[in-house]
Every structure is written in structure tokens, then in C-alpha cells.
Amino acid sequence: MELTMLHLYPDCMSLYGEYANIAVLRRHLEVLGVSVTVETALFEDTPDFERADFLYMGAGTERTQKAALTALLPHREGLKAAIDRGAVLLFTGNAMELLGASVTDGAGKVWPGLGFADFTTQELDRRAPEDVIAHTALWDEGVVGFMNKCSVTRGVETSLFDRLSLGFGNEKEGGPEGYVSGNVLATHITGPVLVKNPAFTDFLVRRLFEVKGWETPEMLPVLPYEREAYEVTLRELTARIGKKQES
Amino acid sequence: MRLILAIIVCKLLRFVGGLVGKGSSLPGQFALKVCPDVLGRVRLPAHIIAVTGSNGKTSTVEMIAAILAADGRRVVYNKEGSNQIEGVATLILSNCSLGGRVKGDVLLLESDERYARHTFRYFHPTHFVITNLYRDQLTRNGHPEWVYDAIRPAIFPETTLVLNADDPLVSCFARDHEPDKVKWFGLEQCDLSTKEHHGVYHDGARCPVCKGRMEYSCYHYAHIGHYTCPSCGHRRHETEFAVTNLDLGEGTLTINGETRISLAFKSIYNVYNILAAWSACALVGVAPSVMAGVINNYMLKNGRMLTFTLGAHRGTLLTSKHENSVAYDTNLAYIAAMDRPCTVLVIVDSISRKYFTGETSWLWDIDFDRLDAPHIGKVMLYGKYCNDLAVRFKYSRVPADRIEVGESIATAAESLRESGEEDVYVVTCFSDRDKLLALTQKD
């Protein structure tokens, strides 16, 4: 069983330890006997989308995000082909915004996006650093994480998370968050979201097994400390619900 | 009239506050209500030095104050560390005559990088020292470019910028500033410089101006070093103030090939703090001999390193802010450079004092591989977030059989007290520090 991951722009679209998402997903697959190759593409490269089963991009600064968009746009068709044949894609943090129709920056300049979805993003002059507990219909457990965004994204029709019990969604507090369409997943939750959420990782492992046509094992491996770390964070964040306004 | 009233209000509240031991920002806050532009109306000293940046602000300001005092200048400075506009107003007005004249030769301000533009709305520094910009409490600060954008409106044409030439982002402040009004400090290539970048992430990988690939001829630490962008030409400037020779092992450095200094604290940070302080003081006319005299006898009192006894162990507590991977890496490098057998205890119990967040991304920015060294025996991971630490360590080079994981800090202290006599290094943040210290005998 062989699988190829393509990590886009890891040298700079990696503001909050996002490389860990690749590392953790890779290890979960390897425990199941999958031989994983991780390829990377920098701005100057032509990404090799043809071999990619999993594509990932993390968050960058606002200026780096525009540079990433500029670098990726000429390769849009290759990326589109990979998505059409069912490759699994995960964009986190402000990489999510690139999938939409446009990003309008603080100076009012409109940057056309990849246009895989109709949503649009407007950058703001303030940041909202917030803890998040998010709920999706795709798996049972709540997702814990952190967001540090300075934008609102409007017009997402199919969100990854229906509701947040803590945190700011695409355009409002508690509102829907992220984007999902087939195997394309995106969330503004930053950093090592897969590390913190074993259920999210398991979901991706299952999707990848399906895409590859492999038989999915009934029980997925539980790696040491991951569940315990998740439980502690969930407990701590749950205790914060409602208290945030007071603080 | 409002000016005098504001000064009186501030002095009165300051006096009352002194009696009840209350904070230093309140008097200024009231004074600003009485007279919003009061800071533009007072007569300030001829020299106004401001210091900002991610790390080293407080140490640099203290060093500058000590040097200026040794040179016989009267210095007004915010030693209480209240570096937002209210605190600055308190400082200035309580040192003001009723006629509105600040009694001092130099006004020296540690400025919060996020609020500098508010503080400097009504008066502008004559010298603005910017030490460095890197990942620091991302939960609060966003990211270094965000902080850069926040500082920019606080920079005015008449201000002389005193910049760290070795930081590619800090160097950008000079881009639309009169070149004569920019003074640079930096470290020449030396024994500790490396050809390769070290660390888990590389914020200097891309040029901050054009996002092209940056080239470095050497790195001092993190993204601090000698860089050139082949795409747009953004590059390290020649420096007016340079450490031309540095021996951290011995603890000496040479400034501008002339003045030799002994380091009270052998850290690369201290080198840059000294350079920043040196540059600022030289620019307001202090002689090298005076500066050298003060720095040579300078005792660092920031409490980042404390020693203690626990059972038969000699312990050293290395404190840094959580969420500041550069400071963390420096502490790990310090431990790795030792040679006696030791145990390392890493504590992550509360993450952010301010937000009480469960955010642990920053753990993945720390270069824990440094703890894979022959003299480091056990690595103990403790505190509420010990599981997050344990997961992180699974992706480090530290062998699993050296790692011990537990939640209770008391248990960690107990097990150390009961067995072993090797040196112990404790790595943690300011807010978790006392949870362990309370269980030890302090030196």
C-alpha cells in the first residue's frame, strides 16, 4: 500500500506548527502498513499533482497567503484535475480562503481565488484569537482548536462544521465554519488540528483508504497520549464556554 | 489650564495610588480624560528614546538607563513596565513641573509593540530602537508581520531609527525612511554563526518584501543573520555599531573592533541587548569608556535563571514565556551545552496567563531534538498538558525510553527528591515556575 502526500509551500505557509498535521497523519497511516511518500512544492516549483493522494496547505501571514495564491493560480488546472479524480485535500488557516472566489485585502484590493467555491473573504484590521470547539456531521466527536484570523468568509454553502460551541465561524460567532465538498476540506482552525483531534485524523485515514480502494480496518489504531491530550483540551475549553464574555 | 489640571490630577492620583499600592496606569488614564492631548502639550526632554521588539525590551531599557545615569544624565523611564499610553502618561506627568516641563535630560520608554502608535500620537521619539520581531505569543500578537504593521504608524520622519540589521523584517522599517536617519547594529560572522538554518521553522525563508527565497551567508540564531534577497535586493545593511568578535564560551565580545566587554550573562540575547543599548547611548553622545564600564559590571536581574536544591539534586530553573519558541530554544541550547549528567523536567501546566487557552501549537515550533544529547538522561514531561508534550516528543529525536510523563508537578518533585543526585534543569514559563519552586529549597 503506497500513498503520496503533497505539502504545498511548507517553508512559509506554516505559521502555527502545521507541519505536524502531515507528520501525524503520516504516522497513523504507517501504523496501518501504508508506505507514505511526502512531497513538497515551493512557490518556484510546478507542483506534481498527478501522483498526489493527499494535498495539504497550512496558514501563512496575510502577505505570504497572497504570494501563495499568486504561485498556485497558474497550476489551478492541475489541482482541479487532482480534486476531480478524488484526491483528498485539506487547507487550514487562511489557506482555506484561497479555495473561494476572492480575497479582499485590508487595502481593498481584490485577489481572485482558485474559484473552486463561490465564497468570498474580506480581511479586517483586527484579529480574533479564539479557542474553538466545532461540531461536524462527518464524525461524532467535537473538534478542539484555536483560530487566529483577521477575516470573514461569506457565502459558504457547505460548511465543514455546522456549529461551534466556542469560537467564531466563517462570518459569525458560533456560526458554521470551514468548507467541505466531496474530498475537499477546509477550516480556519490553525496549527496542528489533526494532532489535537484523533477523530479528525481517523476520518481522513478512512477517506484515504476509500480513495485508494483499500479495505478499511474496522478498528483504527489509537496512538499513545493523543486521546488523553484531546480529552484534557476538550475539558478545559468546555469549562470556558460562557466564561469568555466575563474575562 | 487643562494641562495644569491634568498634571495635578495625575500627581494626586499617583500619590494616593502610592499609599494604597495601586497600579501605575490609572493616574495617566484620568489625566488623559481631563486633557486628551496632554502629552503633546508638555515640554519633553531633548532626547526621547523608545525601545520595542519581541524580546529584550526590558533588559535593553534597564541597561540604557544604567548607562545614562552613569554618564550623569537625569533619566525618566518606565521601570514599572506599564508601557501603554496610560502608563506613559503617568510617567511623564508625574515627572512634570506644574509649568508643564518634564524634569529630566532623557525620556526613556519601553514601548509595547502593539500600542506604540497610540503612545506616540502626540509626541515622537527622537530615537526608536527596534530589537527584533519573531513569533511571540501568537495568540495575542498574531504574527511578526502583523506586529510590524502595528509599529509602522508609530514611526515619524524626524525620528532616528536604531535597527537590528540582522533581522530581515526589522530592516524593512528603513525602506521608506530617510537613510541618514537610520542607524544599524548587528553581529559580525563569528564562531557561533552557522551556514545552515537551525530550528523547526524558518521565518526568514522568504523575503519579507517580495516573498522570494532568501539567501543567508550565515545564521546567528533563528532567522537572525546575514541575508540577501536575490529577487528584490533586500539585504542586511552595513552597521554603525557591530559586535566584531564574540566568544560566548568565554563570555566576551568586542564592539567596533575596539572595546572589549565581559558578559554577565552568556546568551546571544544579551549580546543583542548590549548592542541595542550601546547604539542608543552612543547616539545621544555617551563615550565608549562610560558604556563599557557600566556593561562590564552589569548584573542581570530579570530572574530567568534561578537555582535550587531538591533532595540530593542541584537544580536550575530556566524560565521563558510559553508561546515563545525562540526563548525556549535558547534555554534548551543552554542545557545541551552542559556536560554533566542531568535530568530535564519540562512543565506545561497553564498555557497563557491571559487567555487560559488550550492552544499548544507553539510546542511544535520548539526544537526539542536539542535534548537528544548523551549527558541528558531522563526527560520528565509534567503538568496539565503533559499529554500534548508527550505527543510532541514522539516526533522528536529523544528516545522514548528516556521519557517520563505525568500530570502532577508535586509527584515530579517527590520522585526527584527521593532518588538520584544528578543535576536537574527545569524548563517552564513564568506562570508555572512557582508551582515547582514552592516544592524546593531556593538558593
Ligand SMILES: [Zn+2]
Ligand atoms: Zn525580496
